[in-house]
Amino acid sequence: MPSQLSQLVYYSEVNEQNKLELESLLHKAQDHNSKNYITGALWAYGKFYIQVLEGERAKVSDLYHNICADPHHNGVVLVGCIDIEERDFADWWMAFIMDTDVNREAILKYSCSDRLEPRKMSHQRLIQLMKTVKLSQTARSD
Numbered sequence: 001m002p003s004q005l006s007q008l009v010y011y012s013e014v015n016e017q018n019k020l021e022l023e024s025l026l027h028k029a030q031d032h033n034s035k036n037y038i039t040g041a042l043w044a045y046g047k048f049y050i051q052v053l054e055g056e057r058a059k060v061s062d063l064y065h066n067i068c069a070d071p072h073h074n075g076v077v078l079v080g081c082i083d084i085e086e087r088d089f090a091d092w093w094m095a096f097i098m099d100t101d102v103n104r105e106a107i108l109k110y111s112c113s114d115r116l117e118p119r120k121m122s123h124q125r126l127i128q129l130m131k132t133v134k135l136s137q138t139a140r141s142d
Contacts (some may be wrong), residue, residue, distance in 0.1 A: 006057040008064055008081040009126050011050045011118035012073035029094040039089045041130050043097035045116045052130055054087045080123030088131055103133040
């Protein structure tokens with residue numbers, strides 16, 4: 001039986017006492033994800049991390065549980081985990097979404113205000129928003 005492809009979305013609050021430099025966090029994520037064929041995107045927005053993880057269900061689940069135990073995150077909340085036919089972030093081991101004026105403008109398209117409030121957004125709306133905004137960092141290199 002083939003492995004099931006899954007997409008998981010969560011958000012957490014940044015633990016200021018254990019805050020990693022984002023560049024270090026991204027390199028660590030890209031290294032881990034490339035070895036486990038996990039793709040996705042991370043948005044550091046104010047006090048929140050919003051992240052999409054895509055890959056084999058068991059590997060995505062394991063990574064999510066590691067994130068829940070990571071002291072760099074407070075109050076990890078699972079927004080949703082669904083089976084998917086194809087990846088939305090297939091070109092990215094871990095894309096990074098910067099907090100820019102252009103990206104903030106996109107928030108209003110999928111939200112009730114111009115502020116990103118992940119507590120008030122569904123899995124589907126967060127995915128659509130994250131696919132709309134400008135991604136940065138290098139694409140996957142195989």
